[in-house]
Amino acid sequence: MNYRYNVGLAMSVLAAKMGERPALKLSGGEAVSYKELDSQSNRLAKVLRNSGLRYRDVLGIVHDKSSICYAAMIAALKLGAAYVNIDDQNPAPRLTHIFESARPKIVIGRDLNESVRFCASSCGALPIDVSDVAFQKELGQSEDSEVSEMELVTGEDPAYIMYTSGSTGVPKGALISHANVLNFGAWVGSRFGIRSDDVFTNLNPMYFDNSVFDFYGALLNGAALAPVTRKTLANGSELMHQIEEASCSVWFSVPSLLIYLMTMKLLQPNRLATVRSFVFGGEGYPKAELRKLYAAFGSRSRLINVYGPTECTCICSAWDVRREDLVDEGLVTLGPIAENFSAIVLDDGREVPSGSVGELCLLGPQVGLGYANDSERTSIAFPLNPLNVRWPERMYRTGDLVRLGDDGRRLDFIGRKDNQIKHMGYRIELEEIEAALNRIGGVLQSAVVHKSSKQGQKMIVAYVAVDAPLDEAYLREQMEQLLPAYMIPQRFDMRASLPKNANGKIDKIALLDAM
Template sequence: MSAHNGDGPGALHHLLREAAAAHPHRTAVVDGARTLTYAELDAWSDRLAARLLASGVGRGDRVGLHLDKSAEAVAGIHGVLKAGACYVPLDPQAPLARLRGIAEDCAVSALLTGPRRGGGASPDDLPGLKAVLDLTDDPADTGELLPGPVDTGVGPDDLAYILYTSGSTGRPKGVTLTHGNGLAFVRWAVAEFGLGHEDRMSSHAPLHFDLSILDVFGAAAAAAALVLVPARASAFPVELAQFVREAGLTVWYSVPSVLTLLLRQAGLEADPFPGLRLVLFAGEVFPTPQLRRLMTLMPGARLVNLYGPTETNVCTWYEVAQPPVTDEPVPIGRALPGVAAVVVTDGGGIATEPGESGELLISGPTVMRGYWNDPVRTEQVLVPTPVGAAGADGGPSAYRTGDLVRLGADGNLVFLGRRDHQVKTRGYRVELTEIEAALHAHPAVVECAVVAVPDELVTNRLVACVVAAEGTTGLALSKACRDRLPRYMIPDRFELVDALPRTSTDKTDRRALVERFS
């Protein structure tokens, strides 16, 4: 790797440039029957960068990416960055009103689109748009030659991408992340997991979800093949299992619910994916009984729990070296090098002793710049780094995650739940994830989510939504909770469902459950 990957200046698209120089003929992207080499991806993204620059897009401008995940989309990401701009992935399945709101919020100056977007309408009539580029109209196909390598001189402090996440107010939050933010995480991951040009890495997460950062840029950093997981395979577990095998994947990265679905519906037997050496999961708690089963089936694979809100990239990690003995959730582990993970107690002090708990604050090079066009909300979550926060590599600000954690005796952090998942019922403060952990201990439970439904009499009623083996009853689930929890934490209702609703990033859609059972 060149100086761009060391301590000097660098940008995310330099990873592609270096891979193309060192391994021009290696496979960069696999998109169904199509493959691109690193030389081809580098050249294509240069042409796109030149088209954007010719359209008036400048350094720091925002460019919307309204495409299904595809070779075009990957080339588009690198092309936007080479043009010195910032890419804003738009969920092709989202309603047009939401897409327009996001595009208007960050004032996108250009839109990249194509025929393989989600089939819905496109926000391509926005005021101020300098260009709408259809990425299937590649000048290389018509013989038009454009300038060679494009370099606009952006560096670590320049904005690279904005990821919009759901806001508690109903208005999406634009999380702004720099080239340096992305590189700090990607460099660590490539080194820690030994990613190399022989690897074939899954690309399962949608591009508007932060798991995609490791997929797209980790593959480029390692000159590995990025294998795009087809949407159809994601929807059908048997097909997904077949795809993992036939695509020869060596690295998998997704939310735990996808792996749980494979375990539940794909008929997996011992060593189902012999080529898979590394399984990374993030985004939500992995039910421990399901994790244990997966590790039993795949004794040769390395399994790692990655933790981090979109605002921090991945900031802590925990390698699950052995199948868990108990049903307690596995830790979220320790901070990445150069990152400080500080636990602030309710009294405002820093937790230092095992067993102490509080809100997790993260500081260091992976932490976002702030929320786009929202200084008030930015000021609420980016606070001065607490005095005594050892381990942070620069950065005066710490991000308040809103996550509650406990210091373990071995120094690992244990996730307790969200501050906003702490609810009041009958005068008691209840942590919903604690109830979920009790339910997951029942052998028949595959997945569950406990939600609080507002009720005038008791403030909130607790509803447990459970996916369980056939024949399971609410009575049995209630007993499982009574065996582990105080009476006030026993759910008022147990709803047996075929599947939990998912958001566009495959996380459990708790809001939908509240609406359904209110």
């Protein structure tokens, strides 16, 4: 086989090396070896090819964290098709847009629901239900041999599409390449000191960017992955039991989950004895809560604060939290940018000096390809580096405001340049929530803000101007038809009108100050 720079080949080579070592550690003590997962992906690739999936097509996966779904991801990579993991609980309008934007040739999953089947039918995608007897028979008869398409796949080919919130109310599908993924996997292995006996938690949903660390951090470094299903995640006691049963050593979640488990007294110093690294990111970790985690585990485990946009392959910085980081208030530093990135901090197109604030722009081999079937937003978010006049160098504008440290390397997060937030680990455009609210009858105008409660926890609050009596229960019910649960505001404040500033625009500063 000719050498190609692609993830499918890397996983195939690693599977031959790892053999019977566990790749997946499922609940109840069940394990799937590297050899078994590789074999399953080879056979599934043949089934998908026979069903019409080709090089540079897109495979939709309704991911339930079963071994067949992980095998589907690897099968797509081997075929040179990009995969997109789909949340089948998405409201219909959002699900429809994802299908129309990603344009999958095939959608695979277990017990596909009516919404998924309708969207698949509407965009001409073939639905494949893995519980179907005919599928099981074809998979069982399929040949376990190398996938010939691996010879075609290059580093610049798309590996996956990950959807994020969009400011116009339309989600954006970030396209990440094989080269992006391979660079990321190598960096994770080095930065986190990953060993073949490590076990990663897979608490994050597979349609959520944090799962990229789980999946590739483990399976590109010979470690094991311990998938936690949505049902188990909703039960703290079961979750803790499964993580301990799998002897997990690398934990990754949003801070909200760690805070919840500690508040419920499920996560205590005598638990999770094998976890040597608590990695957290996706939202800010309130210092008061982080101090509790450090007091419980700081003496025996690394606490690592990570940061990074979906468009740049999950993570671009990692900072080991120290005792001195917890003395003051505010957020823990992002630290210096990762070794496989370069970064510039710009203000109106000019590089800022040390100690100043500007927009973080990222360059390097983890910067993604752009947005799926969205050239307009790609050109805005992925412009050329204005400081490089020698050759065209593409960068990603994060929209995050950071302060550049006196050393010219350390970065401290200040806030969003636009109206985008991270809440419970999900990146959300507040305008998307406003757009949904404004579709509801009786709503004249809306403004959504992200503010702190008295306890220091961040929450989404919707201020709504109405021309008819509306109650919170009704608004919440309507919003549940339009947006995923994590985007529903925690509070609704109904008013006759919203405050305006001198320019006649809604005064969000006044709303942020409102009790």
